[in-house]
Amino acid sequence: MxxxxxxxxxxxxxxxxxxxxxxxxxxxxxxxxxxxxxxxxxxxxxxxxxxxxxxxxxxxxxxxxxxxxxxxxxxxxxxxxxxxxxxxxxxxxxxxxxxxxxxxxxxxxxxxxxxxxxxxxxxxxxxxxxxxxxxxxxxxxxxxxxxxxxxxxxxxxxxxxxxxxxxxxxxxxxxxxxxxxxxxxxxxxxxxxxxxxxxxxxxxxxxxxxxxxxxxxxxxxxxxGIRPAGGPGQDELGIRPVAALAATVTRVGDYAVTLGVGSLHGLPSTLATRASVHVSGHRQEILHVSETHTTLAPWEGAVVGAEVWVFGPDGTSATDLAEEIDTVGEEILVRISPLVERTYRGR
Missing domain, CATH: 3.20.20.10 (Alanine racemase)
Incomplete structure (x- = not known):
């Protein structure tokens, strides 16, 4: 990728x-x-x-x-x-x-x-x-x-x-x-x-x-599979997310890990310091969202080239991110830019 x-x-x-x-x-x-x-x-x-x-x-x-x-x-x-x-x-x-x-x-x-x-x-x-x-x-x-x-x-x-x-x-x-x-x-x-x-x-x-x-x-x-913000959960509704956003680690530093996804790809810059994603079973704070990159709090074992789910099958949903910035999951998804490749399973 x-x-x-x-x-x-x-x-x-x-x-x-x-x-x-x-x-x-x-x-x-x-x-x-x-x-x-x-x-x-x-x-x-x-x-x-x-x-x-x-x-x-x-x-x-x-x-x-x-x-x-x-x-x-x-x-x-x-x-x-x-x-x-x-x-x-x-x-x-x-x-x-x-x-x-x-x-x-x-x-x-x-x-x-x-x-x-x-x-x-x-x-x-x-x-x-x-x-x-x-x-x-x-x-x-x-x-x-x-x-x-x-x-x-x-x-x-x-x-x-x-x-x-x-x-x-x-x-x-x-x-x-x-x-x-x-x-x-x-x-x-x-x-x-x-x-x-x-x-x-x-x-x-x-x-x-x-x-x-x-x-x-x-x-x-x-x-x-987009649950409502502040409403019933996916299990209660019987639905599951259809889309997952994956990004690659591009740099590992002492104080931050950088992902190759940013605001030009559709991530709201307001997620910085307010939201987190799941990585290796832990929640990692989003520190900053620039145009082409996003930095997360570092974690043990991070390596360049590894994939991270910004939202997806690990438990972080689009609505989870949306709730942290007082919006809805639909907005997170419709913001995803055409610059981001869509791949399909089950065609």
Whole structure:
């Protein structure tokens, strides 16, 4: 190994997917693949997931949705929710991507592009249940339904779903959000839309609260074995990390051991003096993170060329590091730079 490697265990991914599917059943699982499949590498992840029987994928933007379509073919359903311009809408319609619609203007754009293309867009209308992360305000919901119905009559759109995000901050707040969601669903059905899917929950609520699963559960982090910061552990959830970051010892000194991985590879510099990694059964403090190197407190037996797991199978997880700098495991993983080679087991 000449540089740091992110080693991705696709067998672990398959095992986590099996756990998630069993947990959310009878709802279907949507594997969320935003941010290059949480930094794991999109194509190998979605290819293995499709082989395991996953038929729904959630892509943040059309670029990722198109890459997912190229990898898995046309049997899968792919959902993309970032508001985009006419060119990307046209590309999405050509690739049969389901589009999340969170505002009136985007619905108008989709209908306009569909009219020009002679196509019918599959859309999921998003109700703002209180998180204010995009979404149609409840007081505007009936007007959007009426507009969508007119576009549907023209054959320009087909409303196949209603969806939203929740904060997952407290049961009380999530219950209030679910009540708003249920009202929006009822209104959509009263307006005549035959909904195929209703989806509200992400990883945490999908695992913990059956009433939030509806027809489709959007699970990202847990399928990659990323436990929540301050939440239940991997064993309790039944998942294990899919990715491990390995680096090589490049220098051994009296007061520090240097690894060939740094902030340009994606390690947050704020880990210095606040976090540690497991080495030879002991925790070694991270002393400093420079652009290309990281120094650890020294340990007996350290030799140049030895491999060290920055996070991985020895017990230090991405979330362990994240908790020390008040963030989440997802951030540690999505920061890993393209400079870091991805290698795959189980292809």
């Amino acid at each position: 000449t540089g740091p490697e992110l080693r991705v265990d696709l067998n672990a991914l398959a095992a986590n997917i099996a756990v998630a599917r069993a947990r959310v059943a009878p709802a279907q699982l949507m594997l969320v693949v935003k941010d290059d499949a949480y930094g794991h590498g999109l194509a190998p992840i979605v290819t293995r997931a499709a082989a395991e029987g996953v038929t729904w994928f959630g892509a943040f933007d059309v670029r990722e949705a198109l890459a997912t379509r190229a990898a898995v073919g046309h049997d899968a359903r792919i959902f993309s929710w970032l508001t985009v311009g006419p060119d990307q809408i046209a590309a999405a319609l050509a690739a049969e991507i389901d589009l999340g619609v969170g505002d009136a203007g985007f619905l108008e754009q989709i209908a306009s592009v569909a009219r020009s293309a002679g196509a019918t867009a599959r859309v999921h209308l998003k109700i703002d249940t209180g998180l204010h992360r995009n979404g149609i305000r409840p007081e505007e919901w009936d007007a959007i339904l009426a507009r969508a119905a007119s576009f549907s009559a023209e054959g320009l759109v087909r409303v196949v779903g209603v969806w939203s995000h929740i904060a997952e901050a407290s049961d009380a707040e999530d219950d209030a959000a679910r009540a708003v969601f249920d009202v929006a669903i009822a209104a959509a059905e009263t307006a005549g839309f035959a909904l195929e899917v209703r989806h509200l929950s992400a990883s945490a609520a999908s695992f913990a609260r059956p009433e939030f699963r509806y027809d489709l559960a959007r699970v990202g982090a847990f399928c990659y």
